[in-house]
Each structure stands twice: as structure tokens, then as C-alpha cells.
Amino acid sequence: MTTIIKFIFCFFIISNSVLADNNKAAYELYKELRCLVCQNQSLLESDAPLALDLKKVVRDKIELGQSKNEIKKFLVDRYGEFILLKPKYSIQNILLWLGPILFLFIGFFVTFVFLRKQSMYKEEPLPLTNKEENSLKKILDNNVS
């Protein structure tokens, strides 16, 4: 009798942990997928009818034992890459991923050129001429007295 109870107990623990894993996988996928109705929300945030349907698709496929990548591929094949909130690392997206770094370097370059030009233009002021020297002296003397 006790063995049966132990067995049932173990069964529940195992099935619960499987359930928890499935929920976690589903939750992670919801966050990575775009709701196509309210287009800047993830499936997780959206309650649009289509989002609910897509969540059901994701959950069913996880229960069937499909991997996250398989499920993503299934949806991308039907809805296009737009359904992924994070764009893929691919040749078409190269500007999207490397653009910020590119612009940072352009910024560095412009700053460099600007600073160098400034230092190049920095010239020693010409020494005062005799006439200027005299007038300066006059002003200073006046102020003192």
C-alpha cells in the first residue's frame, strides 16, 4: 500500500516539474514573439484574439515536445521574420545590428578630425607692436594713478 502511495506521490512531483518546465519554455517564447495585431507588444503582453490563438499554438507544440527553435521556425514560415521581436543575425540584418557601431565610429572620426583641426589652427598671438605697447603702458599707468 505504502509503495503505491509513494509511487503516486513521485508521479505527481515528476509531472509537476515537467509542467513547470513547459510553462517556463512557453513563457520565454511568448516574450520573444510579436503580437501581429498590436505590433509592438509581445504575445505575453497581448490579449488580442489572435495572440491568444498563437499562445495556444505555442503551448500545444511545447506539449508535443517541440523545441523552441522548431516552434519559432513554424511561425516564421507562416508569418515571416517580423513575428520575432529580436531580428535574426543574418546578412540582410547586418546594417541593423552593426549600424550603431558604425555610427559610433563615424562619430569618433568626426570628433578626431574636428579636434585635430582646432589644434592646427591654434596659432601663437603676434607680439605687440611698439605703438600697441605704448598705448597699453599708458592705460596701465592711468589706472594705477
Added chain:
Amino acid sequence: MKNKLKYFYSYTPLIVFLILVLFFARQLILKEDPSELPSVLIDEKFPSIILSELEGYKVFSNKNLINANGPSLVNIWSSWCVPCKVEHEYLMSMSNNDNIIIYGINYKDNKAEALKVLDLNGNPFYAIGADQDGMQSINLGVYGVPETFIIDRDGNIRYRHVGPILEYDMEKIILPIINKIKQERL
């Protein structure tokens, strides 16, 4: 030389501004709706879907699209969808005046309500299938009713229209594509 270079630098803000103007003008002039998604299924086989019967109407299935005599339309609609009601008139016109075969997919609808709409407004569809839980339409990449697909003789998707077909869409987009498909391999 130095002066000339300086002269050029003073124009940089203007040049950057003009580039930005071009960039924004492109979006304004093209009037592309960025929220409208292109179908990934263009030039692909129409995916296999299983639809249930709407009492009294021929059931639409993939068999209809294989070895068709000409191009056809597949329209996803619902009785609760207001733009579908606007579109209905143009579907009727294409079905009656242009002899285009239109298949209907009734999306997540109450069957009684769907039948009522067809009784009241007329039936433009050669055959109809019901997708009651919306799961079949996911295979098509449907994200908002109404949507319309143009299918060629070989059962390949040639065009997808998101939103209602209005007079302009019918005359300038749908019918030209249909005519183009009709002229292929004649």
C-alpha cells in the same frame, strides 16, 4: 584650399537635412503601410487546411485549388467583421460580373450568424469552409480578417490582400493580377 574646405563644411547640415527629407518623403509618397505584412507564402503552394462544413454550402478544401481552370480568390471573412461587410459588395461583383471563382473561409464565427449574412447579402462563394477555432488560418499566416489570397492555376499563392477589398483595390490590384494569371499558358 583651406577656405574651400571650410566652405564645404558649412554645407554639411544642409546636406544631412536634404538626405533626411528624401528619406521621409519616400515613406510619404509611397504610402506603404508599414504595419501591413507581406506574406511569406507568395509563390508557395496554398498550405493544406481542414475546414468544416457550413450547412447547405459546398465545403472548400485544398482539392478545389489543384488543377483549377483558372485563377481563384480565397477570402477569409466573418460575420462579426465590419470591414467584411463593406467588402461583400465587391466580392459579389467579382463573382457575378467577372466570373471569378471565390472560395470563402469563415473565420472563428458562429455558423448561424454566418449563414444569416449569406442569406441576407448574397453568396459570392463557390465553396465555403468554416475555421471555427482559427487554428487552420494560422497555417495561412492570417492576422486580421478580412484577408484575400489570389491563387493561380497550379494552386500557388500569388498575392495576399490584407483588409477589405474596396473599389480601388478591385480595379487596380486584384483584377489586373487575375487577368495576368489568365493570360499565362493559354
